[in-house]
Amino acid sequence: MSEEDNDRYRAPALDKGLDILELLAAVDGGLTQAEIAKRLDRSPNEFYRMLDRLVKRGYVTRIDGDRFSLTLKLFGLAQLHAPVRRLVSFAVPLMRELAEASRQANQLVVFDRGNPVVIAQQEAPGYWGISIRVGSRIGLFDTGSGHVLLAFRSTEERERMIAEHIGDSGTDGRVTPEFLARLDLIRTRGYEMMPSAQTAGVINLSAPVLGADGTAIAALTVPYITLINTPAPDISTTIQLISETTSKLSEMTGAGFTAET
Structure with a gap:
C-alpha cells in the first residue's frame, strides 16, 4: 500500500486516542493534559475531549486531580x-x-x-x-x-x-x-x-x-x-x-x- 493510500484510510481521532494510550503506558505516575500535549507535540485543547472519553470508558483514570494514568482495563x-x-x-x-x-x-x-x-x-x-x-x-x-x-x-x-x-x-x-x-x-x-x-x-x-x-x-x-x-x-x-x-x-x-x- 502506498503512502497516499495510507493517508486516505487514516482515522485521526483513533490515532490520537492510541497515541495517548501508548504514551501513558510508557510512563510512571501519569501525565497532565499539558504534558501529554507537549510530548505528542500537539495543542492541549486537542486532547480534552479524547481524554474525557478515555476516562469515561475506563481506559484512563485521573490521579492527584489533574494527572492521567492508564487503568488495567487494557490488561x-x-x-x-x-x-x-x-x-x-x-x-x-x-x-x-x-x-x-x-x-x-x-x-x-x-x-x-x-x-x-x-x-x-x-x-x-x-x-x-x-x-x-x-x-x-x-x-x-x-x-x-x-x-x-x-x-x-x-x-x-x-x-x-x-x-x-x-x-x-x-x-x-x-x-x-x-x-x-x-x-x-x-x-x-x-x-x-x-x-x-x-x-x-x-x-x-x-x-x-x-x-x-x-x-x-x-x-x-x-x-x-x-x-x-x-x-x-x-x-x-x-x-x-x-x-x-x-x-x-x-x-x-x-x-x-x-x-x-
Whole structure:
C-alpha cells in the first residue's frame, strides 16, 4: 500500500486516542493534559475531549486531580484473548494433578476490570468439595485469590487495581495499614491462608502464578475443607502441593507471560 493510500484510510481521532494510550503506558505516575500535549507535540485543547472519553470508558483514570494514568482495563481485555486461553491450557493438567493429590477442589483466578475472575475450575475427586463457576467475579479484599493478586504486584500496580475495584467511590475503609502489612506478609511467605469470608469451615489456600517479571499473573486457590473418614493431606501438606503446582506453572508460563500480557 502506498503512502497516499495510507493517508486516505487514516482515522485521526483513533490515532490520537492510541497515541495517548501508548504514551501513558510508557510512563510512571501519569501525565497532565499539558504534558501529554507537549510530548505528542500537539495543542492541549486537542486532547480534552479524547481524554474525557478515555476516562469515561475506563481506559484512563485521573490521579492527584489533574494527572492521567492508564487503568488495567487494557490488561483485562488482553486476559480475555489468547493469553488467558494459553494459561488455562497449561494449568488444567496441573490443576487435575493437584486435585488428585490434595483430594480438594481448586481454581485459577486472574484480575479483570476491577475484580478477580475465575478462569478455570477443577472439581475435587471425591464426593465432597467446594467449587465455583468459571467466569465468577469474586472479591478483591476478602478472598485468598484477591490477596495474592495484590501482594505480588508493585505498589503502583496495586494502587491501580484497588482504584479500579473501588470505582467512583474513590475510598475504601478496608485499605488499612494492617491490610497492606498482610499483603507484605503474603509476599514474604509466598502464599495466603485465611478463613473463607463466604463459607464457614473453609480455609482458602492461595499461591501466585508468576510471570517473567516476578509479578502475579494469576492465583491458584484451594478452598480447603477437613474431610472426615477420607484419607487426605493436612493443610501444611496441601500448601506445599499448591506451591509446587504454582512453581511448575510459573516455569511453564514465565517465558511467555508478564503481568502486562
